[in-house]
Amino acid sequence: MKHFLEVRNLSKNFLLHILNDKHIPALEDISFSMDQGEIIGLTGKSGSGKSSLMKCVYRTYLASGESMVYDSSTFGPIDLIEATEHQILRIRKEEMTYCSQFLNVIPRVPAVEIVAESLLVKGVAENEAFRRSREFLERLGLPAELWDAYPSTFSGGEQQRINVARSIISQPRFLLIDEPTASLDQKTKDVVIEAILEMKRSGTSVILITHDEYTLTKLADRELKLVGGRICEAEAATA
Ligand SMILES: Nc1ncnc2c1ncn2[C@@H]1O[C@H](COP(=O)(O)OP(=O)(O)OP(=O)(O)O)[C@@H](O)[C@H]1O
Ligand SMILES: [Mg+2]
Structure with missing residues (x-):
């Protein structure tokens, strides 16, 4: 079956020039797939590689590895590791949205x-x-x-x-969202959770990073846990 996203043996090393070209292996041998309309909860300790994996999917970071095939509505199945900058920009504009852990905006808007x-x-x-x-x-x-x-x-x-x-x-087609409820009170958290569920009902697929068990349980169809840059276990989170 054709998946919405299929990641095979992905890895990401950071090369730190400042430390004599020291290699930091942030992600190793990551393989998983997801279907359209699915919400994957990406969990793991601080520093385990969650944001790095999300940035590899969004192509802020260029990963290495076998393939990361995304079933684009514009291009059809496309390997996000090999896609051109032009293709990536078009996918970001029309299909894929990334919500980072921190608000990063132009001042005075x-x-x-x-x-x-x-x-x-x-x-x-x-x-x-x-x-x-x-x-x-x-x-x-x-x-x-x-x-x-x-x-x-x-x-x-x-x-x-x-x-x-x-x-x-x-309402993007593919939402990558990093810690959306971390500093929210319970009432606002529930509003955000409901808004994401509404998107899911209209077909949006989501990769969600969260440390919050409540948000994970309410939203995720499946949990993908990272330990030291590797997938540890996949278990269903019950909604
Ligand atoms: N641009 C970068 N350059 C060098 N090292 C990096 C870079 N980005 C991430 N790392 C390293 O990769 C590892 C994973 O970081 P990442 O930000 O993915 O963790 P995380 O699971 O999102 O943690 P947190 O829960 O704290 O947000 C860390 O050791 C981090 O220092
Ligand atoms: Mg992070």
Whole structure:
């Protein structure tokens, strides 16, 4: 059967020039596959390689290994290790969204505009994009007086809500999301979880990194645990 994503024997070494070209093996011999509409929960201790694996899928990091075939709606099955920069940029624009652990935005852009931008690049009309962004920020419990403020001064949880909002509002086909609920209170956590489940119901496939057992149990169809850069065990998380 054709998988949505099939990773075979992937590895990633970092070469540290500053330490006499020391090799750091961050990921070794990673193989797994996922289907469309599935949510994989990527877990493991700090430093086990979770974010690195996610960045390899998004191609922020160029991995080595056999193959990482993604069933793209634009290109059909495509090996993300070998895809050209042009193909990767197109996939990122149209299909795959990466939500990092930390909010990284251009200074002096208001919160609502950061969220709306995700819809504007997909061709949504300006009025509609801003209306939906305000609605989503309200749903996430971000106080209205912050919508037009700059997120660089926001609290950790407020920044995280902007980060999550801009990643999921456009309902990408493939979502890579790193620790979406880490600094959220229970109520907001539940809103984020419900929003991700809504996306899943409309067909989005998700790789989710989380240290939070509650989020994992609510969201993941399957857990992929990393230990020292290797997959340790695959077990079903019961929702
Ligand atoms: N760009 C890089 N250059 C050098 N080493 C790196 C780089 N990125 C990650 N590493 C190393 O790879 C290993 C895995 O890091 P990674 O960020 O993937 O861990 P993680 O599982 O996401 O941890 P956390 O739960 O703390 O976010 C670490 O030893 C880290 O220092
Ligand atoms: Mg990480």
